[in-house]
Amino acid sequence: xxxxxxxxxxxxxxxxxxxxxxxxxxxxxxxxxxxxxxxxxxxxxxxxxxxxxxxxxxxxxxxxxxxxxxxxxxxxxxxxxxxxxxxxxxxxxxxxxxxxxxxxxxxxxxxxxxxxxxxxxxxxxxxxxxxxxxxxxxxxxxxxxxxxxxxxxxxxxxxxxxxxxxxxxxxxxxxxxxxxxxxxxxxxxxxxxxxxxxxxxxxxxxxxxxxxxxxxxxxxxxxxxxxxxxxxxxxxxxxxxxxxxxxxxxxxxxxxxxxxxxxxxxxx
Ligand SMILES: Cc1ncc(COP(=O)(O)O)c(C=O)c1O
Numbered sequence: 001x002x003x004x005x006x007x008x009x010x011x012x013x014x015x016x017x018x019x020x021x022x023x024x025x026x027x028x029x030x031x032x033x034x035x036x037x038x039x040x041x042x043x044x045x046x047x048x049x050x051x052x053x054x055x056x057x058x059x060x061x062x063x064x065x066x067x068x069x070x071x072x073x074x075x076x077x078x079x080x081x082x083x084x085x086x087x088x089x090x091x092x093x094x095x096x097x098x099x100x101x102x103x104x105x106x107x108x109x110x111x112x113x114x115x116x117x118x119x120x121x122x123x124x125x126x127x128x129x130x131x132x133x134x135x136x137x138x139x140x141x142x143x144x145x146x147x148x149x150x151x152x153x154x155x156x157x158x159x160x161x162x163x164x165x166x167x168x169x170x171x172x173x174x175x176x177x178x179x180x181x182x183x184x185x186x187x188x189x190x191x192x193x194x195x196x197x198x199x200x201x202x203x204x205x206x207x208x209x210x211x212x213x214x215x216x217x218x219x220x221x222x223x224x225x226x227x228x229x230x231x232x233x234x235x236x237x238x239x240x241x242x243x244x245x246x247x248x249x250x251x252x253x254x255x256x257x258x259x260x261x262x263x264x265x266x267x268x
Contacts, residue, residue, distance in 0.1 A: 079200025082213030
């Protein structure tokens with residue numbers, strides 16, 4: 001196939017010619033009419049917050065969990081929030097080290113720092129751009145507790161090798177699936193290999209709801225803990241009514257129901 005640049009240049013930009021497109025095309029998500037009417041339904045219902053109802057958020061969570069055959073899906077406000085909650089679910093001692101690939105989105109590291117985990121950067125395979133298991137093995141020491149494969153551009157990290165390495169060294173795996181919704185590795189979906197996986201649902205992701213994120217896990221303790229963290233740390237301690245008591249710090253990571261439209265793209 002011959003690519004003819006819009007700019008009329010006979011050579012690729014790489015070789016000194018003009019760019020293929022004169023202007024950058026907006027990466028707008030495709031939103032179906034059905035999804036639009038569901039958003040309008042939510043707006044007309046008057047129940048805009050997950051906190052006061054959240055039936056649509058719960059429906060979305062359960063569709064997500066069943067798509068990945070995980071017991072729980074926890075919807076939050078961003079992929080970065082999802083990573084932070086997934087790391088907290090690992091309950092690592094402060095100062096633990098975690099391995100992540102050099103080719104990653106910054107949130108995989110910044111959410112670690114927020115969770116008091118020290119990021120240790122691992123080399124990538126120059127051909128695939130994915131995390132290199134051999135360099136992972138070289139970077140493991142007695143403080144290493146977690147391995148975070150970040151599957152960039154839909155390209156899965158080599159999960160069979162990484163899971164073998166993790167189980168040999170007793171490391172928790174948390175996958176960053178911010179760019180790999182539905183990408184398989186060794187016949188399984190990315191996001192199903194570790195203790196938990198975090199997804200971004202922001203405006204340019206495979207499932208785009210504006211801003212949003214999702215944690216999936218089989219860990220039964222995670223939904224309860226995450227629900228507490230994503231809301232406002234409500235607990236029963238210290239309150240005379242029990243209603244507005246605050247038991248711990250909160251992150252305000254919850255979803256808006258109107259932004260959680262019909263997850264149509266999950267069906268494909
Ligand atoms: C691989 C990956 N992980 C995490 C994130 C963070 O997601 P968010 O922007 O929704 O916080 C992104 C966002 O671009 C990403 O590409």
